[in-house]
Amino acid sequence: MSQKPLVSEHDEQHLSYGKYTGGFLASVALTFCAYWVATHVGGDRNVLAGILALLAVTQFIVQMVLFLHIGEERGPRWKLAAAAFMLGVVLILVVGSIWIMNNLNYRMTPQQIIRYMQSQDNL
């Protein structure tokens, strides 16, 4: 027994040509789709935004799996756990910010805004 099999067994065993090519082609297709939806499809903007978000999330998953090899580790999946925690923090941060700031905007009456702007001008 030489060392060779041991090396290949424990090396970066997940890399394959097919995964990278597949990931690349899928990403190109998804990017084109998103571009086409944004430029050539009419209709309700909120529906379009939903479709675009879906395409982006799909491409995110494609690249996370095929380029960043997430979820391919054996044993305890620490990388996956860290990524899941990151997603949680990101969602709280982004959704929370938008929610709070919109709410603040909604609750602020025009008079309050004008008074605030005048106080800023005095500075």
Added chain:
Amino acid sequence: MSSATETAALELRREHEATEKTVFGFWVYLMTDCVLFASLFAVYAVIHGNTYGGPSGKDIFKLPYVLIETFALLASSFTCGLAMLSMQRHAKKQVLFWLGVTFLLGVSFLCLELNEFHHLVADGNSWRQSGFLSSYFTLVGTHGLHITFGLIWMAIMAGYVWKRGLTDTVRKRLMLLSLFWHFLDVIWIFIFTIVYLYGSLGL
């Protein structure tokens, strides 16, 4: 199996475990970097409507141009993967070739982006103009800064591969570099969608 080969095998396993730890540590850094980008996305989402009478995204973004930018970065992410495949086969020259292609595509992306910024500023739409433009330049500029550091790192790594060959240390660092580079492409998906495509819809 003699005890000498057994010791060698044990050594290899230890080395492999050390590499895994390093990769995981770098992965945790990438995840925290995600949180940095998330904060900038949140800021952009909240104040991108505040144009202070100036232009909005619909007026200043040129989508075909950004699409070319996007494909340059996507292609560089792919060729970076090809460099990793060559590394797995211990093909030093191919690693250098694909790293070179990745570097050139990355530089093209950066030049396209800087040219875009230059035109915006020249047209009087700099970051000082409005809340929208401040948050736009901060978000996209931070990504561009990451790309810049990635390119510097890539040039250094190409030098290492050239001088030292594909030693274990060099291979480990190349793995980290490829993670970083793929990660930057993942961030760009959301910049492309949320900043440019949503912007062109006037959202």
